[in-house]
Amino acid sequence: MMLRRTFALYLLALVGAIVLPAHAQDKFIVVASTTSTEQSGLFGHLLPAFEQKSGIKVRVVAVGTGQALDLGRRGDADVVFVHDEGAEKKYLDEGFGVKRFPVMYNDFVLIGPTGDPAKIAGGKDIVEALKKISAAQAAFVSRGDKSGTHAAELHYWKLAGIDPAGAKGTWYRDTGSGMGPALNTASSMNAYVLADRGTWLSFRNRAELAVLVQGDPRLFNQYGVMLVNPDRHPHVKQESGQQFIDWLISPEGQQAIGSCKTGGEQLFFPNSVASHKPEFRNAQSPAKQ
Amino acid sequence: MDTLTGSIAAALQLMLGADPMLLGIIGLSLRVSLVAVLIATVIGAPIGAAVAVGRFRGRRAAIVTMNGLMGLPPVVVGLLVYLLLSRAGPLGSLGLLFTPGAMIIAQAILITPIIAALTRQIVEDAWSEYRELLVSLRATPWQAARTLLWDTRYALSTVVLAGLGRAMAEVGAVMIVGGNIDGVTRVMTTTIALETSKGDLPLALALGLILILVVMLLNAAAFATREWAVRKYG
Amino acid sequence: MADAIIATPLLRVDNLGYASGATRIIGGVSFALNAGSRTVVLGANGAGKSVLMRLLHGLLPLASGRVEWFAPNGRPVVQAMVFQRAVMLRRSALANVLYALTLSHIPPTDHGARAFEALRRAGLEELAERPARVLSGGEQQRLALARAWAIRPDVLFLDEPTASLDPAATRDVETAILGIEQDGTKIVMTTHNLGQARRLADEILFVDEGTVTEHTPAAEFFRQPRSPEAAQFMEGELP
Numbered sequence: 001m002m003l004r005r006t007f008a009l010y011l012l013a014l015v016g017a018i019v020l021p022a023h024a025q026d027k028f029i030v031v032a033s034t035t036s037t038e039q040s041g042l043f044g045h046l047l048p049a050f051e052q053k054s055g056i057k058v059r060v061v062a063v064g065t066g067q068a069l070d071l072g073r074r075g076d077a078d079v080v081f082v083h084d085e086g087a088e089k090k091y092l093d094e095g096f097g098v099k100r101f102p103v104m105y106n107d108f109v110l111i112g113p114t115g116d117p118a119k120i121a122g123g124k125d126i127v128e129a130l131k132k133i134s135a136a137q138a139a140f141v142s143r144g145d146k147s148g149t150h151a152a153e154l155h156y157w158k159l160a161g162i163d164p165a166g167a168k169g170t171w172y173r174d175t176g177s178g179m180g181p182a183l184n185t186a187s188s189m190n191a192y193v194l195a196d197r198g199t200w201l202s203f204r205n206r207a208e209l210a211v212l213v214q215g216d217p218r219l220f221n222q223y224g225v226m227l228v229n230p231d232r233h234p235h236v237k238q239e240s241g242q243q244f245i246d247w248l249i250s251p252e253g254q255q256a257i258g259s260c261k262t263g264g265e266q267l268f269f270p271n272s273v274a275s276h277k278p279e280f281r282n283a284q285s286p287a288k289q
Numbered sequence: 290m291d292t293l294t295g296s297i298a299a300a301l302q303l304m305l306g307a308d309p310m311l312l313g314i315i316g317l318s319l320r321v322s323l324v325a326v327l328i329a330t331v332i333g334a335p336i337g338a339a340v341a342v343g344r345f346r347g348r349r350a351a352i353v354t355m356n357g358l359m360g361l362p363p364v365v366v367g368l369l370v371y372l373l374l375s376r377a378g379p380l381g382s383l384g385l386l387f388t389p390g391a392m393i394i395a396q397a398i399l400i401t402p403i404i405a406a407l408t409r410q411i412v413e414d415a416w417s418e419y420r421e422l423l424v425s426l427r428a429t430p431w432q433a434a435r436t437l438l439w440d441t442r443y444a445l446s447t448v449v450l451a452g453l454g455r456a457m458a459e460v461g462a463v464m465i466v467g468g469n470i471d472g473v474t475r476v477m478t479t480t481i482a483l484e485t486s487k488g489d490l491p492l493a494l495a496l497g498l499i500l501i502l503v504v505m506l507l508n509a510a511a512f513a514t515r516e517w518a519v520r521k522y523g
Numbered sequence: 524m525a526d527a528i529i530a531t532p533l534l535r536v537d538n539l540g541y542a543s544g545a546t547r548i549i550g551g552v553s554f555a556l557n558a559g560s561r562t563v564v565l566g567a568n569g570a571g572k573s574v575l576m577r578l579l580h581g582l583l584p585l586a587s588g589r590v591e592w593f594a595p596n597g598r599p600v601v602q603a604m605v606f607q608r609a610v611m612l613r614r615s616a617l618a619n620v621l622y623a624l625t626l627s628h629i630p631p632t633d634h635g636a637r638a639f640e641a642l643r644r645a646g647l648e649e650l651a652e653r654p655a656r657v658l659s660g661g662e663q664q665r666l667a668l669a670r671a672w673a674i675r676p677d678v679l680f681l682d683e684p685t686a687s688l689d690p691a692a693t694r695d696v697e698t699a700i701l702g703i704e705q706d707g708t709k710i711v712m713t714t715h716n717l718g719q720a721r722r723l724a725d726e727i728l729f730v731d732e733g734t735v736t737e738h739t740p741a742a743e744f745f746r747q748p749r750s751p752e753a754a755q756f757m758e759g760e761l762p
Contacts, residue, residue: 075377179486205489432626
């Protein structure tokens with residue numbers, strides 16, 4: 001009998017240990033963001049500065065843009081930080097966000113094998129490059145995961161007047177994966193792939209891949225941040241979340257973003273302040289749905 | 290082959306360096322999986338023993354179900370637990386999503402059928418040996434189940450280790466319900482997945498080797514404990 | 524075949540039957556047993572002795588008939604059984620005896636004393652802490668007997684208890700059986716060993732092809748069995 005009672009107590013303590021959040025004392029927010037910000041090392045660089053200043057710990061769940069916005073809709077995050085303007089506008093229209101603030105941009109680059117069967121190396125026109133890839137039926141890896149990068153890729157195919165869905169299973173490889181895995185796949189298949197520069201810069205498994213097309217104004221990739229609407233989800237940490245957003249768009253945060261480098265190259269370009277218009281700003285934003 | 294030797298060297302270096310982040314990740318992996326296996330055993334072993342000893346309608350269906358659930362896909366369990374614990378879901382107010390608690394729950398759900406099904410088999414085999422004695426002593430089915438669980442403890446310890454191995458090795462469930470948050474819900478397997486997706490394959494492999502080593506050490510410790518217990522208690 | 528009505532029996536069996544599938548194993552068995560005498564069940568291999576024992580003890584369900592127990596003062600009859608091969612729990616010898624006690628009607632305060640006494644009587648007190656599974660065959664059988672004695676059974680069934688033991692161990696077990704009987708336990712035992720039967724039996728229950736052909740006092744049986752089947756059996760057996 002004694003044994004059973006001690007056992008029951010143990011069990012109770014165990015359940016308590018699991019159910020009660022361990023470090024409920026620490027202030028924290030959950031930020032749903034994309035793999036490009038996480039894997040490029042931006043958060044690793046950015047968050048310690050914010051955490052030290054505010055005392056708020058930032059817990060980043062890094063998934064694709066589509067999934068990140070879904071987290072926001074469900075109320076599983078306090079802040080969303082993604083890069084698909086069309087999807088973000090839709091999200092705001094649905095009433096899940098409070099206000100969208102532009103934060104920073106980077107650009108997409110078209111990666112491909114140094115062998116370059118489609119002969120696009122050195123080009124500055126993304127649409128022309130895609131036309132050549134389609135014509136050559138060269139292997140092309142798509143993320144296919146409703147991410148910001150995927151949305152941009154589909155937009156460029158549309159501009160080129162090509163529907164790649166018809167070629168699925170032949171030269172167009174729809175992998176349904178994040179940026180890193182897509183790059184891995186492209187690297188082992190010697191295929192072309194559209195990537196954001198930040199992830200590419202910190203990607204290690206390059207094999208024979210290299211940047212072949214860049215600099216097209218349409219390759220501009222804008223990041224926006226939104227607070228999840230507390231009217232829809234009362235439990236959202238409004239104050240802390242807003243603090244994070246304010247810091248991101250403040251001169252201090254913007255400077256921290258700008259100083260994030262990999263191998264000497266700047267990964268992201270801060271543009272929250274109107275005067276910080278990047279050279280790409282005047283061109284048509286690629287992510288329009 | 291180059292990657293492999295490079296990774297072995299990297300693994301040794303990492304382990305000797307005792308990097309605090311690595312230790313934290315290993316510690317979290319152990320904590321999540323050990324607690325999950327404990328819960329799974331507390332729930333699964335009695336169920337397995339009860340089905341082994343009991344005679345009731347639907348017993349065969351229960352056995353088939355338990356055996357079948359051993360093959361639950363981790364990613365599906367992760368998704369189901371996610372939907373349960375999401376703020377938009379029924380248990381959202383517990384605030385467990387993206388915490389180690391959610392990972393423990395998901396792994397416990399995954400491992401319980403394994404413990405139950407294997408316990409059932411072991412206890413049933415023992416029951417055929419012990420049945421006449423236990424009935425002769427007028428033990429009730431519950432008393433018999435408890436006695437058999439204790440008497441088959443060495444075989445059951447192997448079952449628990451199997452469950453632990455499965456828990457430490459899975460990535461699908463903990464990735465979804467944990468979110469792989471740096472410093473909070475990042476475990477060995479999700480770190481390996483992350484490094485792989487970043488293209489740092491040698492590092493991913495090195496971490497993989499360390500994970501295998503940790504599980505091996507756990508098994509060695511369990512084996513030694515069992516040997517000692519057998520010698521002391523029989 | 525039928526027995527004379529016996530006053531105040533311990534056990535009365537009426538038209539017992541058991542089948543496995545379509546095969547009849549036991550049929551039409553009726554007899555009564557008194558306390559205070561050692562009953563030995565004899566018969567050829569496959570005659571149904573072991574099945575009969577298990578039916579009486581409640582290890583097998585009856586297909587037909589009735590088993591009735593009559594207790595000294597109305598309380599339920601306490602039974603115990605020792606099998607050909609002892610089943611030992613994976614714990615010490617002492618713990619094995621204690622286990623039987625926890626399932627019994629003996630009050631918990633008496634368990635410790637009773638368990639030690641049981642081991643002592645079986646000559647196993649030195650081995651109390653030894654894991655039961657590492658004991659020799661003879662020691663395990665004595666432990667099984669100690670386990671049975673500890674719960675103060677009204678009847679002890681033994682199914683070929685010494686069949687797997689050497690002569691010395693057999694002697695020890697027989698001594699233990701007699702000791703248990705001294706304390707007021709009815710002994711019902713099967714055996715292959717006619718010498719053992721001669722040594723231990725007060726009465727013989729002879730089983731042939733699932734029926735009891737006779738129930739005879741031992742002295743008379745060994746002089747001349749009453750039934751032709753038993754006579755045939757005795758003739759064919761080694762002395």
